[in-house]
Amino acid sequence: MKRKLRMGMVGGGIGAFIGAVHRIAAAMDGEIELVCGAFSSDPAKSKESGIMLGLPPERVYPSWWDMIEQEKQLPENVRMDFISIVTPNHVHFAPAKAALENGFHVVLDKPMTFTLAEAKELKQVVEQSGKLFCLTHTYTGYPMLKEARQVVKEGRLGKIRKVYVEYPQGWLSTLAEKTDNKQASWRTDPSRSGIAGAMGDIGTHAFNMAEYVTGAKVTELCADLNIVVEGRQLDDDGMVMLRFDNGASGMLFATQVAAGEENNVKIRVYGEKGGLEWRQEDANSLILKWPDQPAQILRTGAGYLSSYAAHNTRTPPGHPEGYLEAFANLYRNFAQSVVAMEKGATPSKESLDFPGAEDGVRGMAFVENVVRSGKSAEKWVAFEV
Template sequence: MSAKIRLGILGGGGDSLIGVLHRVASAMYDQYEIVGGVFNPNYDDNLAFANKIGIPTDRIYTDFETMIAEETKLPESQRMQVVSVLTPNFLHFPMAKTLLENGFHVICEKPMTTTYDEAKIIKKLVQENESIFAVTYTYTGYPMIRQMRKMITSGAIGKIQKIDARYYQGWINPIIHDKSKRSSTWRLDPKKSGISCCIGDIGTHAFDMVEFVTGKHVSKILADLNYLYDDNQMDIDGTILIRLDENTKGVIRASQIATGEENGLAIRVYGDKGGLKWEQENPNYLYHLEDGTPLRVLKPGHEYNTELSLDGTKLPPGHPEGIFDSMGNIYKGVAKAIKGEAYDHAEFPTVIDGTRGMDFIEKAVDSHKKGNVWVDIDK
């Protein structure tokens, strides 16, 4: 019998970028074996895709319900141990809930659910069942983001004074100005995507990144969102002021109409002794600023980095590591947790991060609708 963790996958078939990302990440450290799942809603397409990627078809199921029924009949030593949920947002909650109730660990794409109430139900189930639950805020797996976290939480830049998180994309710009297109994409359909498009899709990444690198919780937010058209129910741009513990302040800027932008996630944190800044499109460079000292550029793979950063570095210095490696580090951390091995709690985002992300999304929309007022994020 294989010593690898038995992994099932829901969604991610066809030409899905997310599907490729998760499959490659799961293979990166030789910790997982994909044993089956439901990649596509159409069974013939499902089988064809399994054959294409070389997965045996005996555990490729017609639908999610059949997968649960058949997998739970198998002996504990054969059934799937963990299932990755890569479906559109509205399916995350019912699938994750059923998986947890039937004893599976879960790796879930973000946002974790479509409502904060659903997220709290998932959180309760995880805690009651002592399950492993990861939410793929992928960018937390980058070695230099892990380095940034350790430097900030160890006091390398002193007391935090200012935070600036930005996530700019332009992909929805060609869609939003065409009424037929903006009425047909699932990202702008609240029944499938939840109450938010931009903040729910990418703003929540920036929010999680703020809390991850600082080790602090956002306590209050004030949001000003942009919808562009009266018939569009979903935000596609927004600016959110944030307050953290100890009255530290900052801003989260997110947009899907930043024309020409590709995947511009960036974060800057300034303390009273120095600052750190990082950009996702150039992820191997962490910039360390101090008054009266030349700018320093830290890169992965060097001995001056922390153990957490080095653990997530697979290549010698000078060899670029990217988003596949970042997701692979998250899968690696989940594997340690499933196997009962020691791991750093920064190795993968948990159900707590997913729940706080849903609270952030709802509170941002609430703040905007109430006239751009301060609202509290639950502790």
């Protein structure tokens, strides 16, 4: 009889936003169950969170280290199979490394780590452990972004020339970190978020989308970073010019001070034969543009889409599949790959299509190169990994 994969969680306790999103996404397809957790650095809050989630008291731990140490002592048919880490950035590396070294697979919220050096080390640990690692760059879980990747890969747009990717938000248009806004307080704090603000938080998503859809790698960049809201410690706005290894050029902008904007992440790619456009506000549609015929609108759930789009679609055409479903696709593909691997089988190519350690390293390299360029008078810098 098929069983569910058993998940342990680090972070995501009472009052946390992203922890609940991860739990919903993990549970959506009935392939994963939450069995234990260390939900807060405060043991009392962790216990309270575990009770709220209906977990047995003995499977709610005061720290992530206690969870890893005690879970590995449990019988194989009881202990967790993998750990999901949903903490602020500065608490990504240590629990992920410890989990991998103690025989557990890992799902980690982005960005991968606090620094590029940590990301490189963690990638080595992943490779040495033989365990699976998933980084939750949510937007690549959308069926129509997967279709966009296939359109480019099949050469339907011809040689790619231009890439434009953007992520405008407006929730930090004021000094929200000086209020009781928990999300604002840690995401704008260099000691917990790292050396970048908007570029580390949402710029990494845009960067990941650009490389995922085009299949090309950034080789050089030129960044202009700004702190718009007076009193803020990290960038809340920025633009980055990009050069890719296939000869294409592009532009990325990420801002959290575009008052009135929500999460309208968008990508446009242009080749010698045509272009494509996708935006989250109409996530079920992928627009293909041609110089000699009307634009085409491809829709989620349609029979003409690739196996990658079909594999990540749950409902018939016309039923919106959004952020939670895209998030769930990452968990489902990860779970299917873990199950196949544990059985000694090869996961399907569609199941293996989720962000991993290499994406994490390049994301942290993006952050550090952008900050380096932003501080440079010469501006254009080689993309160093």
